[in-house]
Amino acid sequence: AKYDGGQRMCFFERSMDKALxxxxxxxxxxxxxxxxDEFDLLYQPQFSLETEEACGTEALIxxxxxxxxxxxxAHFISVAExxxxxxxxxxxxxxxxxxxAVKWENPLTVAVNLSPAQFRDGDIVEMVxxxxxxxxxxxERLELEITENLLINDTEEVLQKLKTxxxxxxxxxxxxxxxGFSSLSYLARFxxxxxxxxxxxxxxxxxxxxxxxxxxxxxxxxxSLDITITAEGVETVExxxxxxxxxxxxxxxxxxxxxxxxxxxxxxxxxxxxx
Ligand code: C2E
Ligand code: CA
Ligand code: CA
Ligand code: CA
Numbered sequence: 001a002k003y004d005g006g007q008r009m010c011f012f013e014r015s016m017d018k019a020l021x022x023x024x025x026x027x028x029x030x031x032x033x034x035x036x037d038e039f040d041l042l043y044q045p046q047f048s049l050e051t052e053e054a055c056g057t058e059a060l061i062x063x064x065x066x067x068x069x070x071x072x073x074a075h076f077i078s079v080a081e082x083x084x085x086x087x088x089x090x091x092x093x094x095x096x097x098x099x100x101a102v103k104w105e106n107p108l109t110v111a112v113n114l115s116p117a118q119f120r121d122g123d124i125v126e127m128v129x130x131x132x133x134x135x136x137x138x139x140e141r142l143e144l145e146i147t148e149n150l151l152i153n154d155t156e157e158v159l160q161k162l163k164t165x166x167x168x169x170x171x172x173x174x175x176x177x178x179x180g181f182s183s184l185s186y187l188a189r190f191x192x193x194x195x196x197x198x199x200x201x202x203x204x205x206x207x208x209x210x211x212x213x214x215x216x217x218x219x220x221x222x223x224s225l226d227i228t229i230t231a232e233g234v235e236t237v238e239x240x241x242x243x244x245x246x247x248x249x250x251x252x253x254x255x256x257x258x259x260x261x262x263x264x265x266x267x268x269x270x271x272x273x274x275x
Contacts (some may be wrong), residue, residue: 012269026079038064041096042259043110045268046230046252049244052275054268056109056143058252059097060259061089077115086115087122094128098135103253104266106158111143111173116150119157125164128192132168139169143194146172148180151190159190173230177218192227199233199253206238219246240274 033039043057063071080086094112101110118124132139144165150158162172173194177183178201187195197218204211215231222229231243234253243251256270 023061023079023082027083027085030076030080030083030085030089033063033065034085036066036094038066039089039092040064041093041100041262043100043262043265043268044252044259045108045257045265046111046250047256047270049240049248049251050171052256052270052273054106054270055109055250056111057101057265057268058111058145058259059100059113061093081115081117084117084121087115090115090118090210091122091127091131094131095135098131098137100135100262101141102135102264103262105267106268107138107141108265108268109141109143109171110137111145113145113175114150116146116153119150119161120154125161125168128165128170129168132170132204140171143171143173145175145186145196147175147187148183155189164192166193171210176232177215179259187225187227194228194230196230196232196252202231202233202239202243202253203235206236206242212242215243216246219248222249223247237272237274244274 008093021158038061038110041059042062043059045054046056046058047053048055059075061077062145063073063076065071080089097112098111101108114124128142128144131141146162166172171193172191173196174183174186174190174192176198177195180197197215201211201215205215206212219229228250229248230250230252231239231248232252234240234243234251234255235256239253240251240255255274257268260268
């Protein structure tokens with residue numbers, strides 16, 4: 001048993017080491033990547049369930065590494081957050097998203113994901129307001145997506161910043177709704193214009209009656225609070241039909257469209273019709 005424990009300990013230490021090494025490498029590479037312009041944005045269209053017309057987009061970052069190729073955000077956003085690199089990177093994302101969107105023939109909204117660190121370490125209000133001025137994007141076309149983990153700490157300061165952003169004319173969306181803790185109290189306290197139901201609920205809802213009831217309730221809640229609901233991760237016709245039955249206004253997911261380049265986002269069409 002002693003021997004075993006020793007082995008395991010050793011393995012654990014070695015894998016910790018590897019994880020740490022990997023993070024250091026990602027951090028180093030990230031610093032270089034910002035200067036080398038290795039990032040790109042794709043836009044995933046959102047559609048009205050009633051008409052199946054495009055009604056908005058979400059900007060999603062991609063990293064094209066010269067050696068490792070395409071790297072998904074799941075592999076580098078957390079490192080960028082922990083190292084503070086998300087502040088310059090997030091500013092790059094916002095500037096690029098606004099300057100892309102302003103060129104689209106169809107004036108769709110563009111949603112940009114924000115990390116808590118951008119509220120903590122940078123002047124988010126000034127940054128957003130400057131980028132809007134520089135790019136000329138009307139504030140009504142910009143949506144900022146935040147997650148519940150932003151709302152856990154420094155709530156008063158965050159609340160003031162969100163209110164000021166709303167005053168600029170920008171919309172605030174709560175992303176990944178349902179995956180955090182006190183979602184319902186946050187809805188009353190913070191100035192949300194939109195809720196995005198996390199894709200795990202959408203995936204489970206056609207299999208699990210309890211999840212189905214939760215999704216139906218969130219949609220009804222959105223209606224009574226006058227907050228637009230978008231269902232994320234819609235992959236099947238069955239899910240789309242169920243969401244329509246519940247009166248869900250908007251959908252986003254691979255069923256309708258993958259994330260697409262900026263040059264196509266201004267005339268996005270759904271891949272299928274479920275009407
Ligand atoms: P998210 O904000 O929840 O974005 C939606 C993710 O779901 C995207 O993954 C999108 O490609 C994926 N997705 C869309 N439709 C479907 C579907 O039907 N099925 C499934 N299984 N997935 C779908 P992506 O692009 O890999 O982004 C992952 C996460 O990385 C995002 O989750 C967001 O939290 C973060 N992220 C992406 N871009 C940025 C950014 O510019 N800044 C920050 N701070 N975070 C970002
Ligand atoms: Ca998002
Ligand atoms: Ca989400
Ligand atoms: Ca997320």
